[in-house]
Amino acid sequence: MRKLLLAHGGALSNLPLFVAIDAGLLEARGLHAEAPELAEFKSTAALLRTGAAQLGTTGFTQALVDHALPDPLRIVGGSGKLGMALVGQGGLTVEALRGQRVGTFADDPMEALLYDALRIYGVGMSEVECVHFGSLTAAAGDLLAGRIAALTLVEPYISRFVAQGFGVLCDGIEAWGGDYPDTLLVARESFLVAQPDIVREVLAGMLEAQALIERDPHAALRASAHRWPEFSHDELLAGMARQPSDVDIRPLRASVLARASALEALGRMRITPRLSDIFALDLLDGLLKSGPIFQ
Template structure:
């Protein structure tokens, strides 16, 4: 189906598990797609690969399609990947985010983690300007700063959040308090051009992700083994435990309101133009709907 190798962009959390499993099990190849998924430890890699056109397909934070909606060839959210599993962690036990006023807080620019931090602070009556924001690009740098006592709080996703919690970090928010339960973290995206020119490729990728989800549900430890190379130094049992807090989910048709609901936060953070209306075109689940309908029909015919 595809003569060239597609570079699959992806994030650095376990919400990308369906993509890792689909690559590891050869499910993309089964669907006629030649792909490669490089290792990343830089949070900004996903957005950069999409923006430069190096990657036309992959997984990205659920807010990325909104942030990039005004670009000439923006990423379009076409399916889900993983849910929740993002946290605001503190060094000391804190029950009210207002206690962070004036203190240094680490996060990652233009990532759902930054969006979560904004909304947690806003729920406590604070603006991001009321804390000392420190932006990081590399996860290990942020964790080292937090461990060294340079930060009062840090946003992290699984499995990194789980290890920091085990070392004494405290959960101020797991996102469900401001975004509800469940909410998407990582989603499958395709560039607008790629979706327009190769809808069959995108649908094949969705089909591979759905098949990967089935494998995850059937045997989680076996599925997680495909993710281990993306999380060097993490034991299999650690990753399996972390997936419990950041479960996979490709069918996120019921969660589009949560995606669109972050628009005002993105405006407040200066990540989108203040004078642009909510870009409804940033989400297109037509191919996901079609593939799920085909699955249902196939199951009914098999009875």
């Protein structure tokens, strides 16, 4: 049994990875995989950047930001899509955020969403007081307490806040004009070259997990609901509907690349000619050609 430490995020877009682990799908493929609890957003990036984890799910922005490193991250598959929004106190609009405290998460898709959500409504980042949080729990607490006017969020938090009377000021579909990913499966390039069989097995397990999620979402949640102990079963089901699993990232490549300009404007990266090399989808292509095995 091969041991494997996997990075991950905290959104429901990580569900295919969690179900692949928690339902024993990776173990059946000879992988003893661990996805440890991570307290802060930066923990995911740190696992991948330090090499403690060579493979895992993370926000798509990390592959963009790290694309010019000597041993960059490569996007080998998807995980989940949609399910990101700028959520505000009831009655607010994006234009009304001028001069207000607005929360987001540095070096994350939600920071790119904030930049573009403000931009399409004619508001600049310099016109709001941007508060960068380290954890979703702390940020959600500040929004609930009224210490910030708005916050970029992912599922299942969005569904919970909407049910409590908060408003969606702008979501990713509006800001970016269509389907978009949240979390992707990435591998360090050197690991992908040295261990393609491990990457293939994780991808295959996630494809099986997605099939289980779509076929029997209740069973999938029973396996992985412990990853979100503060949310009820119904809240997680509502979040899953708004942030579906999607391991086949191939149709969303252009959406990922299009976010680089926002990240560059935020000072998170510099676009180089190597940007389009971030995708390494040969293993995914091969697995999907044998699609019936995952139905």
